[in-house]
Amino acid sequence: MLVVIPTARAVSLEYLEPLIDFGARFIVVDDSDGNVRVDHPQFSVLNWKDQARMLGKDVIAIPRRNGACRDFGFYVAWRESAPGEIIIALDDDCKVEDGNFAASVQAALSDSQRPVARGTGRHFNVLDCYRNAETNIYPRGFPYSQRPAYRKWSFEGSSRGTVTFNLGLWREYFDVNAIDKLQGPKYCYPDAELQHDSVIVPDAALISVCSMNMQFRREVIPAAYQLPMHVEVMPGWVVDRYGDIWGGFILKTLMDLKGDRMTTGGPMIRHLKEGSFQRNIWQEHICHLVNDEFLEILDKARSEVKPSDYLTMMAHLAEIFDRERANCGTILQRYLDVAVPAMKAWTRTLSRAAP
Numbered sequence: 001m002l003v004v005i006p007t008a009r010a011v012s013l014e015y016l017e018p019l020i021d022f023g024a025r026f027i028v029v030d031d032s033d034g035n036v037r038v039d040h041p042q043f044s045v046l047n048w049k050d051q052a053r054m055l056g057k058d059v060i061a062i063p064r065r066n067g068a069c070r071d072f073g074f075y076v077a078w079r080e081s082a083p084g085e086i087i088i089a090l091d092d093d094c095k096v097e098d099g100n101f102a103a104s105v106q107a108a109l110s111d112s113q114r115p116v117a118r119g120t121g122r123h124f125n126v127l128d129c130y131r132n133a134e135t136n137i138y139p140r141g142f143p144y145s146q147r148p149a150y151r152k153w154s155f156e157g158s159s160r161g162t163v164t165f166n167l168g169l170w171r172e173y174f175d176v177n178a179i180d181k182l183q184g185p186k187y188c189y190p191d192a193e194l195q196h197d198s199v200i201v202p203d204a205a206l207i208s209v210c211s212m213n214m215q216f217r218r219e220v221i222p223a224a225y226q227l228p229m230h231v232e233v234m235p236g237w238v239v240d241r242y243g244d245i246w247g248g249f250i251l252k253t254l255m256d257l258k259g260d261r262m263t264t265g266g267p268m269i270r271h272l273k274e275g276s277f278q279r280n281i282w283q284e285h286i287c288h289l290v291n292d293e294f295l296e297i298l299d300k301a302r303s304e305v306k307p308s309d310y311l312t313m314m315a316h317l318a319e320i321f322d323r324e325r326a327n328c329g330t331i332l333q334r335y336l337d338v339a340v341p342a343m344k345a346w347t348r349t350l351s352r353a354a355p
Contacts, residue, residue, distance in 0.1 A: 001025070001102060002081050004073030007092040008032050008065070013040060015095040022102040024088070027073040031065060046072065061345035067091065067211060068226035068243035071346070079353045081218045089224075091212035093273040094170075104267035105215045108166040108198050114263065116200045119153030121146060124205045126264050128153045129169060131195045134185040140175045140284070141208040141245030143291050155199050164220050165255060167248075167264040168213035169194065170271040175210040177288070178280030190270075198265040203256050206295075209248025213269045222311040222350050223254045228342045233286060233334040240283035246294055253302050254313045290332045297324045311350055318343040 001024040005011055008031040013020065020026075020042060030036035030047035038045050051059050051072050062072045070089060077087050086105060090096070098104060117124050123146045127137050135152055171192045181187060201207055216224060226243040227250075233239055255262050301320045305313050318340060325336035 001086045001088060001105070002027065002077050003088045003090060004029065004070050004077060005090050005092055006031055006067050006070040006073065007036055009092060010036065011038050011043075011092055012095075013038075015092075016090075018096050018099050018101045019088070024102065027076050029069050029073045031069040044076075046076065055349055058345040058349040061342050061349055063226065063228045063230070063243060063342075066229045066240065066243065068229050068247075070211065071226050074221050074224055075349060075353070077218065078221045078350055083218060085218045087216055087218060087221065087224075089211055089214040090269065091271075094212050094269040094271055097270055098267050101267050104197075105166070105168075108168070108263055108266065109163050109215060109217065111160050111162060113158040113160045114198045114200055115155035115196050116157060116159050116202055117153050117205070118156045118202070120151060121149070122204065122206055123150075124153055124201060124207050125150065126167065126169065126207050127174065129155075129194050129196070129199060129265055130189070131193045133174070133189055133192065137174065137176060137185050137187060138180065139208040140177050140210060141242060141248075141287075141291070143295070144288060145292050155196055159200055161200075161261045162259075163200075163263050164260040165216040165224075165251065165262045166198070166214070167207065167209055167262070168215060169265060169268050170210075170213060171268055173271045173274045175208075175212065175271070177284055178275070178277050179284070179288075181277055192268070194265055194268070196265060198263050201252070201262045201264055206249050206252050207262075207264065208245055209251060211244035211247075212271060213267075220251070220255075220260075220310055222309075222314045222347065223251045225250070225314065225343065225346050228339050230283075231335050231338045233331045237286055238283060239286050239290075239335045241280065242284070242287040242291075245287070249295065249298055250314075250317065253298055254305070254310060254317070257302070257305055257307050257313060258310070259307065286331060290329065290335070293329060293332050297321060297328070300324060311347060311354070314343075315347040315351075318347060
């Protein structure tokens with residue numbers, strides 16, 4: 001197992017003891033020019049200078065000053081991991097409490113039978129998986145346009161298939177839009193419990209793929225790309241905090257095309273911190289406005305991209321976004337003017353590093 005953690009602060013070894021004891025290797029993406037230190041033989045720390053040295057002009061693929069910098073860790077994992085190896089993505093403010101976390105990850109990525117989420121509409125609210133959370137709470141990135149008619153999904157029957165990606169959920173601070181914290185329901189559940197250890201996200205359904213606790217097979221890395229963020233689209237306003245959300249919509253679309261299964265549920269981590277409401281509201285606001293428009297482009301890609309390996313599909317999808325940006329509204333177009341070159345650089349650099 002290879003664990004990727006982005007940080008511009010510090011990494012607490014105490015938070016990671018179960019995975020350290022298991023023998024996992026760790027890649028820490030230092031989102032600075034070299035401020036982070038980790039003194040442990042299982043840890044490698046890589047910073048901006050390492051990115052420039054390893055990627056050259058294609059360093060534009062790697063976002064800076066936000067959690068999407070974890071893409072560099074995924075690139076290193078692409079180069080250094082074995083076929084079929086499990087990659088784990090965690091945030092630096094997440095604590096692994098389950099002593100059997102590694103075994104639970106292996107179980108989540110197995111072909112064992114488990115319930116299937118069932119409901120109407122295209123978007124599945126992963127917070128439906130909890131048995132003790134309020135019903136009118138939604139994860140970060142869940143489109144507001146889909147909320148008025150939303151009805152809680154159920155978990156029915158059982159199915160099995162090749163699971164290559166699992167979204168692990170959280171105790172304590174749920175990952176919700178910052179503005180929802182002002183008017184919405186309770187979002188902190190220190191004793192959160194799941195209805196099922198793992199459920200299958202059905203074909204054609206989309207979920208908010210929060211990157212603070214993800215596990216996937218090496219082959220998925222090209223499609224696990226987190227899109228560039230903190231992109232100014234008009235004076236004083238940015239697109240931010242949706243790198244994993246839009247990246248997750250892309251990921252699930254490509255997984256559906258390939259016929260792989262995505263699951264969500266355990267193993268859970270404890271999410272210990274939350275950001276500034278005011279700053280997060282500013283960062284997320286523009287994304288709420290163009291979320292549906294982004295999904296319209298992805299719908300076109302779903303109808304055009306042919307099933308293949310994830311790197312080939314991701315490269316094709318980048319070309320479709322390049323073509324469609326000319327037809328977007330001004331705000332999304334300005335964002336894609338930055339994001340599309342980064343997406344293309346991502347697939348180029350993975351192609352060069354392919355075994």
